[in-house]
Amino acid sequence: MAAAGALGRILPNLGGPRGVCRRLYIGVVRSMALYGAPIWADTLRARNAALLRRPQRAIALRAARAYRTVSHVAACLLAGSPPWDLEAEVQSSVYWRVMRARAEENWPGPQEVRKWREEAHDVLYHKWTERLEIPGASRDLVTAVRPVLKKWVERKHGTPSFHLTQLLTGHGCFGWYLCERVGREPTTECHHCDGRAVDTAQHTREECPAWAEHRAVLSTAMGGDLSLPALIHQMADSEEAWVAVANFSVAVMTRKEAAERMREDDANSRRAFAARVLPLLLPP
Structure with missing residues (x-):
C-alpha cells in the first residue's frame, strides 16, 4: 500500500505519465505483492485475498485515471489488470509444473514453459469471467466488458483517459x-x-x-x-x-x-x- 500510494501521488488524473508508464507502475506494485506467490498461492484465503485487492485497487485507479469512488472490479477492468489472487495462481501453476518436470529430469524449454503459461492464463480468464457473472458493483461496465474480457485486456491500442x-x-x-x-x-x-x-x-x-x-x-x-x-x-x-x-x-x-x-x-x-x-x- 505504501508503494501504491507513493506511485499514485505522481500519477494525476489529468496530465502526468502516459498509459505505458502507468502500466509499468502497476507491474512494480504487482511484483511486490506477488513475491513468492508459488509458495503461498494455494493457501490464500478470503481475508488475505482482500488484502491483495487494496493495493491493486489503489494503483489501478491511478492507471485508469478514475475517481476514488470507482470499484475495484471496474478499476481492474479499465486498467487491464487481472485480480492478483488469480495471477498468483498462474505463477504457482507454472512454477510447480516446471519443478515437477525438472524432478523427472525432463527439462522444459522456453517454448514449452510459454505454452504452460498461456494455458494457465486461459484458466485465469475463465475464473475471472465466472467472477463477473454476478457483479457486486459497476454492473453496467462489467456486463459490457465480460463478453470480450480477454480481447479487452490484451488489446494493443488505447489507454483510459x-x-x-x-x-x-x-x-x-x-x-x-x-x-x-x-x-x-x-x-x-x-x-x-x-x-x-x-x-x-x-x-x-x-x-x-x-x-x-x-x-x-x-x-x-x-x-x-x-x-x-x-x-x-x-x-x-x-x-x-x-x-x-x-x-x-x-x-x-x-x-x-x-x-x-x-x-x-x-x-x-x-x-x-x-x-x-x-x-x-x-x-x-
Whole structure:
C-alpha cells in the first residue's frame, strides 16, 4: 500500500505519465505483492485475498485515471489488470509444473514453459469471467466488458483517459453522481436539456440533445449503436473506435465540467451575498 500510494501521488488524473508508464507502475506494485506467490498461492484465503485487492485497487485507479469512488472490479477492468489472487495462481501453476518436470529430469524449454503459461492464463480468464457473472458493483461496465474480457485486456491500442473513464464508469461530472454519490449537486436532473431527465453517463452518451452534434459524429463512427456493450465491443476491436469514443468524451465532458464550475461559482456568490446581507436584515 505504501508503494501504491507513493506511485499514485505522481500519477494525476489529468496530465502526468502516459498509459505505458502507468502500466509499468502497476507491474512494480504487482511484483511486490506477488513475491513468492508459488509458495503461498494455494493457501490464500478470503481475508488475505482482500488484502491483495487494496493495493491493486489503489494503483489501478491511478492507471485508469478514475475517481476514488470507482470499484475495484471496474478499476481492474479499465486498467487491464487481472485480480492478483488469480495471477498468483498462474505463477504457482507454472512454477510447480516446471519443478515437477525438472524432478523427472525432463527439462522444459522456453517454448514449452510459454505454452504452460498461456494455458494457465486461459484458466485465469475463465475464473475471472465466472467472477463477473454476478457483479457486486459497476454492473453496467462489467456486463459490457465480460463478453470480450480477454480481447479487452490484451488489446494493443488505447489507454483510459480522465474523461473517457468518466463516460464508461458514470463516476464523474453527471448529475446523478454529483448528487447521489458525493453530494455536490442538489438534484440529479440534467442541466443541459429540459431538466426532467436524470443526468447519467447513459443519458449523456445516448439521449441528451445538448450533445447531438458530437453524438452524430460518434454514431457515424460506431455504426449507430451507442449502448455501452456496443461501444466496449468496438473499442476492444478497433483503435479507430477507441479514438472516436475518446474524442466524444473529451468534447462533451469538458463542457459539462465548465458548466459545473459556473454553477459552483454562482452558488458561492449567492452564499457570500447571503453572508454579507443577512446580518444587516436581522434585528440586533
